[in-house]
Amino acid sequence: MHPVRELLDARELLRNLTIRELKVRYKRSALGFLWTLLNPLLMMAVFTAVFSTFFKGMLSWFPIYFLTGYLPFAFFQASATVATGSIVGNGNLIRKVYFPRSVLPLSVVLAQLVHLLLGLGVLVVAETIIYIGWDRSFDWWWYLPLLVVAIALLTIFTAGLAMLLAAANTFLRDIQEFTTVAFLMWFYATPVIYPLDQLPGWVQTLIKLNPMTHFVEFFRDSLYSTSLPTWSTLMAGVGSALGMFVLGWLTFSRLSRDFAKEV
């Protein structure tokens, strides 16, 4: 049986594990699911307080600017970090029963995707209110197809990295120690809290080598600046998403043979 077919057959398991991720996360907290929305809002408050004066005049509606970059990045970071430990953390299952191993990191990504969609939902409601009351430039609905493409590309990219890290971490446990610092670096190398065009030219070139830059820019294009990306950046986004997915998938398939021996 082909591994892709195998994964399709296990979609129900994927669904159940995704639900498990979602349910378990907030099961014993008083505010429960509200944290999905509270967390980004609190981050927004902190970053707005610190940075909005910094970019005064350059960026209107800084909280919106921040969230359009932060929500996709937070999805990416949380998915990859949690997925890194997903094989090792389910060692007892892997040693005892056969099932397509890729459902473990993928369910983490899907659960985070639910959080992302909820966050975006609240964001577009806020933008609609802003549109009605203050600023007619927030006509985000015309850019909905671009937003869908942005979500799809980011998810594919993230899934690829999640599988890569989950598989590699099984053999090299240092990875899970390293992720915190690595993602902090990655965060600052992505234009989430600063505008890309305010950087010196050579730094911009460097930052554009980071695939996350493109994905964040697609979210910004559809939800903040309401404009269309250039074809070249779109292609760069598609290329890096597919490239990462294929790399992650192949690595995972190759290494998953020996998971039961290593966990």
Added chain:
Amino acid sequence: MPDVSHPDRTRDDPSGAGGGFGVAAGLHHRENETGRGDLSSGAAPGSVLVDDVWESFKVYHERAQGLRDRLFARRKNVTEEFWALRGVSLRLDPGDTVGLIGENGSGKSTLLKCIAGILRPSRGTVQTYGRTASMLELGAGFHPDLTGRENVYLNSSILGFSRRYTDQVFDEMVEFAGQQVAEAIDRPVRTYSSGMYLRLGFAVSVHLQPDILIIDEVLAVGDAKFVKKCYDRIHELKRRGVTIVVVSHDLETVATLCDRAIYLERGKVVADGPSVEVVDRYRADVTAEQGGAVGRWEGGAVYGSGDMTLRDIRLLTGGERDSIRTGDRIAVKFRAHVNAEVDNPVFGLIVRANDGTYLYDTNTLWRHQETGRYAPGDEVEVTFELRANLLPGRYTVTVAASRHDGKVVYDWHSDALGFDVAGEFVANGLVELDGSISVMPIAGT
């Protein structure tokens, strides 16, 4: 079986043709080279073909899992290859019940995991035809914060069952797990007692209806009544023609549950045949290796008032031989230290089979034997002489001292000794009844 356990068959259900039971939407299928075979090749669902399988593990002298260890240790060659399986070939037919036996490290669990698809052989191929499912122990995969119901559905999908199938057998599963679990089914499993946790886990596992069922030591725990229920259920699957592969240390389980046993030693098959014969051969080998295997046992419960303390409990074999063979005379000897004034204490001995079956129980009270009057500080030596009219197998000895009427236990040592009886395999069971068989032609017919 109630009708509820006959789920709808899906189009690709290979057991649909003949079985009459199947799983609504598939157990996980595996990749072709070492996985699910093509049914059109002729093998029936439930077959397993193991062809020249070799499996190696890397043994890290210091389990190296960090970057530093990897980078620097590799060069110093501290990893060694350990071959757990060395060229195993087998063919299991639909409906076979096979026990894999052997000592720790013989490769039996590795072979089981290769058949289950958990491990991939380094060399050779494993082909399974039809749906393979592993029985999980202790509800592996249960999440403490989810309710019993949520965990049943989750566990069921990990094992490859669809929601629809689980819906159909859910009530049956919960009933199987018992009243206590049924009442708590909508509470998080972290509130369950370990017994309830375990029963719910088994309930999910034993309601699998695959073509090939893999069982790895799962029934080693649990209360006797529930374990029996699980066995009944497994026997039922066996009657339905499910191929069952079991790894167990309990040789009795293998002998009774399985028709066929495969004895592995250092990764190779040394015997393959009717379970009773193979189990016996394995027992004989173990006995021979341990030089009779007479000695102190880990032992069971020790309790009593302390008016007397039993020590130096020994088993003596007759003659110069170390091992015990069927029919040998043996003796159990111990010293009783007296700690309080005692009058005519009772000394007793119980012999049990390894599974706890009560075989022989005797004491000085029943024999109307006077034992004397003792003061603190006295020592008594007690010897029981017996004839080991026992068939090959493992047995235990319990010894005790109690008050003259047997109603107050001074010192009780459950299963204080264990011994193995070796012998030629001519009968199966526990007791040697000195049977003989004569077959005579009758003149004139």
